[in-house]
Amino acid sequence: MTEPIERWKGRNETKDALRRCVWADLETSGAAVDSPWSRIPNYVGAEEAAARLTTLPAWEAARIVKSNPDPAQIPLRRRALEAGKILYAPVPELVKPFPFVELDPEDLARRGIAFADAARSEVFVEIGRPLDFRAMKPMDFVVVGCVAVTRAGGRTGKGGGFADLELGIFRELGLVPDHAPIVTTVHDVQVVDDERIVMLAHDQPLDWIATPSALIETKTPYPDPTGVAWDLVQPDQYAGIPFLADLRRDLEAAAARRRPLSPPSHESRR
Numbered sequence: 001m002t003e004p005i006e007r008w009k010g011r012n013e014t015k016d017a018l019r020r021c022v023w024a025d026l027e028t029s030g031a032a033v034d035s036p037w038s039r040i041p042n043y044v045g046a047e048e049a050a051a052r053l054t055t056l057p058a059w060e061a062a063r064i065v066k067s068n069p070d071p072a073q074i075p076l077r078r079r080a081l082e083a084g085k086i087l088y089a090p091v092p093e094l095v096k097p098f099p100f101v102e103l104d105p106e107d108l109a110r111r112g113i114a115f116a117d118a119a120r121s122e123v124f125v126e127i128g129r130p131l132d133f134r135a136m137k138p139m140d141f142v143v144v145g146c147v148a149v150t151r152a153g154g155r156t157g158k159g160g161g162f163a164d165l166e167l168g169i170f171r172e173l174g175l176v177p178d179h180a181p182i183v184t185t186v187h188d189v190q191v192v193d194d195e196r197i198v199m200l201a202h203d204q205p206l207d208w209i210a211t212p213s214a215l216i217e218t219k220t221p222y223p224d225p226t227g228v229a230w231d232l233v234q235p236d237q238y239a240g241i242p243f244l245a246d247l248r249r250d251l252e253a254a255a256a257r258r259r260p261l262s263p264p265s266h267e268s269r270r
Contacts, residue, residue: 015156018196022148022189031187033071039158040070040145043187045212050075050185053143053210054083058181062140064088068163069121070145076185077119081105088136089124090166097242099166100136101128133169133247138177142167144204146184153205153220154197155184165237167204168228172251176224181207188213202229227251 026032026041033042053059053076065080066088067073080087087103101124108118108127117123144163146155157163170176182204188211199205205222208215230248238244 014198015159018156018192019147019159022192025189026187029189031189040068040072040147041187041190042071043189045187046072046185047075048212049187049210050079052212052215053183053185053208054079055215056181056183056208058179059141064137064139065141065143066139067143068145069124071121073143073145073185074119076143077124078115081108081115081118088131088139089121089128090162091125092121096125096130098130099133099241099243100131101125102131103128132243133173133175134250136170136173136175138175138180139170140177140180142170142176142180142182144182144184144206146186146190146206148190148192148197149184149186149206149209150192150194150197151209151216151218152194153207153209153218153222154194154199155204155206156197164202164204164225165228165233168202168225169247169251171225172227172255183208183210185210187211191216201225202232 023036023041026036026043031043031045033044033046036042050073062085064086067077067080069089069092077087077089081103082105084105086105088100089103090100091098103118103124105115108115111127113127118127144155144167145157147158149155167176167182184206186209191209191211199222202225203222204225205220206218207220208217210216228248228251233244
């Protein structure tokens with residue numbers, strides 16, 4: 001067993017304990033590919049899980065797919081490009097001046113870049129078109145990385161808060177239309193009992209979960225967040241994400257200009 005590393009430990013002790021348990025189970029069961037610790041884990045069967053997710057009608061209809069940048073979702077990103085879909089992928093941990101890249105399969109083919117290569121984060125960050133949040137178009141299919149999930153749609157990531165921050169920004173900018181499902185692919189070991197994940201107001205629930213052995217529709221009872229919980233953004237996130245403070249200022253200024261005419265809706269898309 002590799003030495004456990006927990007980079008973001010201490011923000012939520014209950015979630016810390018759950019992540020620790022899942023990472024250890026993945027490793028001791030032999031399901032993990034490479035060390036799972038302190039990351040969205042890669043696992044045996046990721047290709048099969050991706051194949052199950054792509055059977056959804058929402059995938060078939062999707063023109064723009066957003067996916068997290070982790071190795072476990074390489075098969076899904078590759079399949080999006082092979083299917084001719086525009087792919088949005090974030091810079092890992094949002095450490096560059098631009099948060100996302102756009103991958104257009106037609107452009108990649110013209111440039112002679114293999115889809116299997118472009119699906120890898122170390123490649124797409126270099127060859128994708130840099131994209132600001134405000135230049136993104138509404139997405140049809142949203143893939144997030146998870147460490148643990150429940151059949152009721154609960155989820156937790158690796159503890160850095162990147163997925164919930166991204167999705168909060170998307171919602172403030174109107175980039176997640178009602179038809180866009182929030183989905184993930186995980187190993188079966190990562191599916192835990194519902195009561196083990198307590199969902200907070202800023203936590204994004206899942207609509208679908210694909211594992212190597214199952215496709216799960218959650219019919220989640222949890223509401224979607226309506227935007228970014230700025231009071232929960234950590235100092236290390238502001239320090240490590242170059243554009244975050246400026247983006248917050250711009251979003252809050254835009255919200256203030258809209259407020260007298262169009263109060264923000266607090267209804268869930270469900």
